[in-house]
Amino acid sequence: MIRDIADIRDKIHAQYALATLDTNVAITVSLHNISWDVEQKDDDGLIDVAGANPHRFTIPASWIPAGETEVLVEMVAQVHLTAFTPAGAFSVNWFVNGSVIEGRGFTREATVPIGGEVVQTAFSGPSLVEAGDILTVVLGGPGATGTLQGAATGSSTWAMVRRLG
Amino acid sequence: MTRRIRQIRDAVHGVYALASKTSNTAITVNGHIINWQIEVHDPHGLIDVAGANPSRFVIPSGWSLVELIALAFVTNQSASMAFTVEWLQNGAATNPRTLTREATAPLTTGGQAGQWVHSAPIGVVPGDYFQVRLGGAGTALLRGETNPSWSNWAAVRRLG
Numbered sequence: 001m002i003r004d005i006a007d008i009r010d011k012i013h014a015q016y017a018l019a020t021l022d023t024n025v026a027i028t029v030s031l032h033n034i035s036w037d038v039e040q041k042d043d044d045g046l047i048d049v050a051g052a053n054p055h056r057f058t059i060p061a062s063w064i065p066a067g068e069t070e071v072l073v074e075m076v077a078q079v080h081l082t083a084f085t086p087a088g089a090f091s092v093n094w095f096v097n098g099s100v101i102e103g104r105g106f107t108r109e110a111t112v113p114i115g116g117e118v119v120q121t122a123f124s125g126p127s128l129v130e131a132g133d134i135l136t137v138v139l140g141g142p143g144a145t146g147t148l149q150g151a152a153t154g155s156s157t158w159a160m161v162r163r164l165g
Numbered sequence: 166m167t168r169r170i171r172q173i174r175d176a177v178h179g180v181y182a183l184a185s186k187t188s189n190t191a192i193t194v195n196g197h198i199i200n201w202q203i204e205v206h207d208p209h210g211l212i213d214v215a216g217a218n219p220s221r222f223v224i225p226s227g228w229s230l231v232e233l234i235a236l237a238f239v240t241n242q243s244a245s246m247a248f249t250v251e252w253l254q255n256g257a258a259t260n261p262r263t264l265t266r267e268a269t270a271p272l273t274t275g276g277q278a279g280q281w282v283h284s285a286p287i288g289v290v291p292g293d294y295f296q297v298r299l300g301g302a303g304t305a306l307l308r309g310e311t312n313p314s315w316s317n318w319a320a321v322r323r324l325g
Contacts (some may be wrong), residue, residue, distance in 0.1 A: 005172055005173050005176040006176060008173055008176065008177065009173075009176045009177045009180075009323075009324075010230075010317060010325040012177055013177070013230065013286070013324035013325050014230070014324075014325055016286060018285050018286065040261070040285075041286075076285065078261075078263070078265070078285075080264075081264075094219060117247065118266055119249075119264055119265045119266040120265070120266060121281075121282075121283060123283065132211075152223050154266055155260075155261050155262070156261065156262040157325070158261040158285055160285050160286070162286075
């Protein structure tokens with residue numbers, strides 16, 4: 001392979017931010033924003049886990065191509081929840097600026113049993129965003145409680161925002 | 166499309182290995198590591214289905230970052246269970262772990278379950294190997310067919 005083409009590939013795929021939990025957190029599931037503990041990779045400063053808003057991925061101006069106002073990204077999140085009670089539907093959603101992305105970034109699990117355990121992935125598909133847009137992972141459920149899992153070896157609750165454009 | 170653009174596109178998106186199953190296998194679900202039966206796409210030699218370790222995708226020289234995708238599909242379960250699928254890196258759960266768990270547990274006896282798992286980017290060194298492990302209970306048929314929608318498959322894609 002020609003060296004500069006390999007360099008292009010590496011640069012394209014290297015632009016992402018990945019955050020994880022490293023503690024278990026007891027939560028009320030309904031409309032819960034996940035706050036992240038660890039910036040596994042965040043070269044462009046999308047998330048600040050030590051700041052006032054550790055639940056936010058913020059699109060940096062440096063991601064916007066010259067002469068344009070938007071950039072194409074994709075978001076993936078995996079959520080590991082235990083002790084989910086009472087029974088009901090469970091959903092994992094990517095929100096942009098506080099609203100769900102219509103038709104995307106949403107998965108829904110049904111009939112999780114009392115005391116149940118679930119690992120669920122939400123994938124946005126390619127999405128156009130602007131500098132300053134705020135991306136968050138929001139859980140939905142029928143007012144249930146549960147425990148977000150982060151303490152196991154290698155967090156099983158994580159989220160990633162990757163630049164595509 | 167110019168040849169140059171095609172080269173770049175292929176270098177960005179076209180470097181991956183994909184393996185699948187071609188026949189059904191009766192398994193004990195919990196802890197089962199899938200052995201692949203056909204190299205659907207493997208120009209860089211990550212997997213050798215005819216060799217001693219047909220479950221392993223082995224990272225070749227020069228690769229430093231990958232993502233992992235797999236679909237596991239079973240039928241004819243002998244027991245109710247919560248069905249899980251996860252990638253192992255060098256025999257251990259990856260970090261961040263990529264386990265997924267079917268939420269409609271317990272899946273009913275005699276039923277079927279399909280579950281996919283997609284990792285975050287994972288740093289690797291040459292020689293690292295990846296496998297797909299199942300969790301659950303009882304026995305089942307691990308599906309492998311010519312109809313790809315009924316087959317188990319797994320892919321390792323190079324990102325860097």
